[in-house]
Amino acid sequence: MTDGVASARSALAREHACVLLHEMRRIRRFEEKCAELYSAGKIRGFLHLYIGEEAVAVGAMQGLSHEDAIVSTYREHGHALARGIGASALMAEMFGKREGCSHGRGGSMHVFDAATRFFGGNAIVGGGLPLAVGLALADRITGRPRMTACFFGDGAVAEGEFHESLNLAALWKLPVLFLCENNLYAMGTRIDRAQSQTDLRVKAQSYLVPAETVDGMDVIAVEEATRRIADGVRRGDGPAFIEFRTYRFRAHSMFDPELYRDKEEVERWKGRDPIATLEKRLKEEGLVTDQLIEALDVSVADEMDEAVQFAENGTWEPVEDLLRDVYTRRS
Amino acid sequence: MTDGVASARSALAREHACVLLHEMRRIRRFEEKCAELYSAGKIRGFLHLYIGEEAVAVGAMQGLSHEDAIVSTYREHGHALARGIGASALMAEMFGKREGCSHGRGGSMHVFDAATRFFGGNAIVGGGLPLAVGLALADRITGRPRMTACFFGDGAVAEGEFHESLNLAALWKLPVLFLCENNLYAMGTRIDRAQSQTDLRVKAQSYLVPAETVDGMDVIAVEEATRRIADGVRRGDGPAFIEFRTYRFRAHSMFDPELYRDKEEVERWKGRDPIATLEKRLKEEGLVTDQLIEALDVSVADEMDEAVQFAENGTWEPVEDLLRDVYTRRS
Amino acid sequence: MITTYREAVRTALREALRRDPRVFLMGEDVGRYGGSYGVSKGLLDEFGPERIRDTPLSESTFVGAGIGAALGGLRPIVEVMTVNFSLLALDQIVNNAATIRHMSGGQFSIPLGIRMATGAGRQLAAQHAHSLEGWYAHIPGIRIVTPATLEDARGMLWTALEDPDPVLIFEHQTLYNMEGPLADTAGAVDIDHAAVRRSGSDVSLITYGGTLGRTLQAADELARDGVDAEVIDLRTLRPLDMATIEASVKKTHRVVIVDEGWRSGSLSAEISARLAESLFYDLDAPIARVCTAEVPIPYPKHLEDAALPQTPAIVNAARSMVGARV
Amino acid sequence: MITTYREAVRTALREALRRDPRVFLMGEDVGRYGGSYGVSKGLLDEFGPERIRDTPLSESTFVGAGIGAALGGLRPIVEVMTVNFSLLALDQIVNNAATIRHMSGGQFSIPLGIRMATGAGRQLAAQHAHSLEGWYAHIPGIRIVTPATLEDARGMLWTALEDPDPVLIFEHQTLYNMEGPLADTAGAVDIDHAAVRRSGSDVSLITYGGTLGRTLQAADELARDGVDAEVIDLRTLRPLDMATIEASVKKTHRVVIVDEGWRSGSLSAEISARLAESLFYDLDAPIARVCTAEVPIPYPKHLEDAALPQTPAIVNAARSMVGARV
Numbered sequence A, B: 001m002t003d004g005v006a007s008a009r010s011a012l013a014r015e016h017a018c019v020l021l022h023e024m025r026r027i028r029r030f031e032e033k034c035a036e037l038y039s040a041g042k043i044r045g046f047l048h049l050y051i052g053e054e055a056v057a058v059g060a061m062q063g064l065s066h067e068d069a070i071v072s073t074y075r076e077h078g079h080a081l082a083r084g085i086g087a088s089a090l091m092a093e094m095f096g097k098r099e100g101c102s103h104g105r106g107g108s109m110h111v112f113d114a115a116t117r118f119f120g121g122n123a124i125v126g127g128g129l130p131l132a133v134g135l136a137l138a139d140r141i142t143g144r145p146r147m148t149a150c151f152f153g154d155g156a157v158a159e160g161e162f163h164e165s166l167n168l169a170a171l172w173k174l175p176v177l178f179l180c181e182n183n184l185y186a187m188g189t190r191i192d193r194a195q196s197q198t199d200l201r202v203k204a205q206s207y208l209v210p211a212e213t214v215d216g217m218d219v220i221a222v223e224e225a226t227r228r229i230a231d232g233v234r235r236g237d238g239p240a241f242i243e244f245r246t247y248r249f250r251a252h253s254m255f256d257p258e259l260y261r262d263k264e265e266v267e268r269w270k271g272r273d274p275i276a277t278l279e280k281r282l283k284e285e286g287l288v289t290d291q292l293i294e295a296l297d298v299s300v301a302d303e304m305d306e307a308v309q310f311a312e313n314g315t316w317e318p319v320e321d322l323l324r325d326v327y328t329r330r331s
Numbered sequence C, D: 001m002i003t004t005y006r007e008a009v010r011t012a013l014r015e016a017l018r019r020d021p022r023v024f025l026m027g028e029d030v031g032r033y034g035g036s037y038g039v040s041k042g043l044l045d046e047f048g049p050e051r052i053r054d055t056p057l058s059e060s061t062f063v064g065a066g067i068g069a070a071l072g073g074l075r076p077i078v079e080v081m082t083v084n085f086s087l088l089a090l091d092q093i094v095n096n097a098a099t100i101r102h103m104s105g106g107q108f109s110i111p112l113g114i115r116m117a118t119g120a121g122r123q124l125a126a127q128h129a130h131s132l133e134g135w136y137a138h139i140p141g142i143r144i145v146t147p148a149t150l151e152d153a154r155g156m157l158w159t160a161l162e163d164p165d166p167v168l169i170f171e172h173q174t175l176y177n178m179e180g181p182l183a184d185t186a187g188a189v190d191i192d193h194a195a196v197r198r199s200g201s202d203v204s205l206i207t208y209g210g211t212l213g214r215t216l217q218a219a220d221e222l223a224r225d226g227v228d229a230e231v232i233d234l235r236t237l238r239p240l241d242m243a244t245i246e247a248s249v250k251k252t253h254r255v256v257i258v259d260e261g262w263r264s265g266s267l268s269a270e271i272s273a274r275l276a277e278s279l280f281y282d283l284d285a286p287i288a289r290v291c292t293a294e295v296p297i298p299y300p301k302h303l304e305d306a307a308l309p310q311t312p313a314i315v316n317a318a319r320s321m322v323g324a325r326v
């Protein structure tokens, strides 16, 4: 390898690493804002923060193609931002303004975006898996070389729809990538109090779906695995399953007193903060400098301030439109 | 071993073998009658015959205790008879007479009997599994040393409730014995067109539920496995799963044109008829004689003729009682 | 051409599959078995296993997959063998099919047809005899149709598939063998309007689906008594075509609603309530409802018959009302 | 003693667990988390994990297991976190809980209590805001109760557990923080009768659950205009206590029904239909219904508010009716 190639590579690597860092910081900052705005009463309903899990969304989205479809959960701000839904449209949705990506009708749990093939936010645990199977079936029937990535939590694995969806996808060799965000808890229920078998790979493999476990606090590992496995799924190898081991730093939602886990456990995981970890690593490798990080910070802060401003300036849908979008044709 | 002991053993063995043979013949004859009576319009609705699968019901029930609970399916005449529900009460139920074991309200698919702890006939595929988990939970909470045996077909394994029930039973170490009658088809859908993984043991094991496959055409093997495994379940080892490989010789129900399987396949399996197989074996071992079998036949024929007569003589519930048994207390 | 309801549905399926490559059929035993009611017999041979898909017993997931495939640009027809099993898929229908358009602010529509057999009358007992189509009609975001004639069995499916929103099609179990003439040119029909199946001036008998036949019989019997009954077939249970119903009631001033749902909370209640709101001063007698008794359907024939709306009960309800006129 | 609805339910749970060893509680996060709405906080410590059981996310199976445990001789209380998730368990409720007594010819009863939070009003959007208790009331074989007061939150549970049949208890989400006095001696209450929460002579306002408060407010406003409204709290949605309702209507001759269900096919329709059948000639004006608009509940507050039955709409409905009298 010549010096030129090596330095080009390292430039590329730095650039890409910066993208990853930037994306994770965007999510973190966006959600910190959301928490504030929740306290201020600007955002209401349920608000499920993703803080601590950013590496999964960012790494996974980097590994997917723009043609792929995304099916997500109620904890989807990270997925949405990493997928390319603008912070402003997302924040306006959190406010319920009509400039929101779901026209304000959905709020935090129902982020949709046709342009990025983001098929929602779903507030029923496990409810998205059959949709993902169907989206993949449509691609399979029409012969389009793309796939559907389906995010869900460890809690969803206990639902009957997990079983039915993995079986159907495997039976019909559909291009679905099942992405399980195992943050060890479903609300207050730790995985070993919900699953007889806590090694989730074994479950996926029981359908003959190839499965891997990946460190969900390491964005580079997430990206690598997702890209590699997604390529196979898109190529027609059938469905695959990735378990990302991760952790949510915050409460389940804004109403959760967190009686079910120790402070130390939380602190231990915070020591593995995916953003701090990546920063440290990049600095050690000399790929980024403090200045660069500061610059990133400023740009992220500006972006999110703008998003909030955009949401603030957004408009309320008139009450006369209440019955809009129940049916496509109105009779 | 002295000659005396050996001969006592063989007498016992003969006696028991005769019981098995007798029970299987009772089921066979009962159902042959049912088929006739269906054509005659005496039995209506859906009628799912168990012919060919008798070894499973008979062997399994022999392996269970009278204290145990049974949860069954819509293909349950064999289970009911082998459990000890009288042929007359069962036949009256098939007719819809009030002398039926479910007072005539249920018919073929809803055989219930409190005396033998037979918790039904269930016409929703997979619908019985959660009930079995709950019955076992009641025993667990009250500390009673008994268990619940739950029959279901290969088709039911695809339902979400299979997944949820195996997990919950395993998680809570409940005394449930899951008895899967794998007759290779769910209506017209062969197992490999319904399951990505056709080795059902693997599925059960993915919940850390111990699983075995047993030849469901061999009544002695069925009994041995059931008794051995049920003892462990009752002792508190947690749930277990047995897959019985079997085959239904008749159509799925009386409406099935059987377009989905070859005549030869059916004939091949008929060559393994559990009744003929046992007879042959017992004769070869000198445990039964042709005379004894003839005598059995006569007694079975008489019993079933009587059952039909009983059902014929049964009475119709008066129409004024239509709203009975919707609620326990009538308000 | 003499045909059956079963054949009419099959023809509709075949036509849809031929006309639009985005259409496919999936459900339990729709392929090799030929459909639990024999409706899809032959379609697997004609269209192959990519478009005629036997599913495992996984109602929630294959219905949800239908929703997903519709989101993905196809025009799925999902067969849920019977309404009784659709309860396993209810979350997908109520929480996804009925809401996604709304929750996404109108970005996504779900052009999905879900067919199911419904109703009692075949001694299938309590778990296999539900009539829940009127119950489903409570849910905004879905459309409910109930073909009761050969024309509608033949024609509603295509219109449902052209509808950008989810349409649930309920085929009454007892209709599949119904035989009669159907024009060779029969094709798509509207799914917006109720139909006046018999015109009359004394009393409006309002029904749909499996009870249309018995209601028409009742009208014939009433005619022999000199009572001229009008029979309305609702056809679409959601949204209700109140204009057609109201026009009839303005003419007759008397209403009997016949509904195979359990009486309490059945669709008959909604129609009654609406008429009492809009035509309170036009009604000459209290609205009567002939519904299913509030009991899980019993197996024996005499009890099942007693539980269901039968012709004599319809006749009596109408007769006593017209008597009340004098 | 001043208490909250939440505490009243908790006290009821605690008492039931203390009184009867056959009682246990299971559901998602009822134990360590303390219940999604904080209702069961502290119960795990007092009764231990055998009797306070956190379940996996498996609604169909843990509801079915509740049915099985009831068959096995226990008195389970199953908490389904919210009615929205109960759709996943609907097959167990409709096809097993509601039918087994009947299908077994009366051999088996199912003494099971299923609690769930219901209703909108907290900006939780379309999948988390259903009000389906009236819809459930369509099903024979189950009983539906809707505690709307502290007394009922405290007292209905025990009576439900003593009932040999399945009882579904719907607790409206917005009530948990409701505070007020509750007698120390408060205990079991009947679950057979509707209650007159305010006596009046001009118009009957009929409601239940989450809308009782707004209906009482409306009655106060009406009083200021000289309209004397009677407020009926249905308490039990199945079976309906028609005697109490009819007694009220015979007095007032005017009816407004307030129901958080979507209007079409809501319980309000059934009540309206029944009154039009039994008291047709007693009604001085068409029955009015104030219900939820037929739209999946939107997230923004102004739209959610617009979708739900609000006090001004109740007042207007009653006022225009009484105006009609003059």
Ligand SMILES: Cc1ncc(C[n+]2csc(CCOP(=O)(O)OP(=O)(O)O)c2C)c(N)n1
Pocket: A075, A123, A124, A125, A126, A152, A153, A154, A155, A156, A157, A181, A183, A185, A186, A187, A252, D028, D057, D059, D081, D085, D088
């Ligand atoms: C079917 C259903 N049951 C219960 C809930 C309530 N609930 C919301 S999130 C949640 C926990 C889900 O845990 P998991 O799948 O691990 O996702 P996480 O929240 O950890 O990201 C529960 C129980 C729901 N939304 N849907």
Ligand SMILES: Cc1ncc(C[n+]2csc(CCOP(=O)(O)OP(=O)(O)O)c2C)c(N)n1
Pocket: B075, B123, B124, B125, B126, B152, B153, B154, B155, B156, B157, B181, B183, B185, B186, B187, B252, C028, C057, C059, C081, C085, C088
């Ligand atoms: C939930 C549900 N879906 C569909 C049906 C219709 N159905 C009745 S039996 C059956 C096949 C079940 O196959 P399996 O579990 O293998 O049992 P088998 O009939 O072979 O004994 C089907 C699809 C049903 N009764 N319940």
Ligand SMILES: [Mg+2]
Pocket: A153, A154, A155, A181, A182, A183, A184, A185, A186, A187
């Ligand atoms: Mg989790």
Ligand SMILES: [Mg+2]
Pocket: B153, B154, B155, B181, B182, B183, B184, B185, B186, B187
């Ligand atoms: Mg089978």
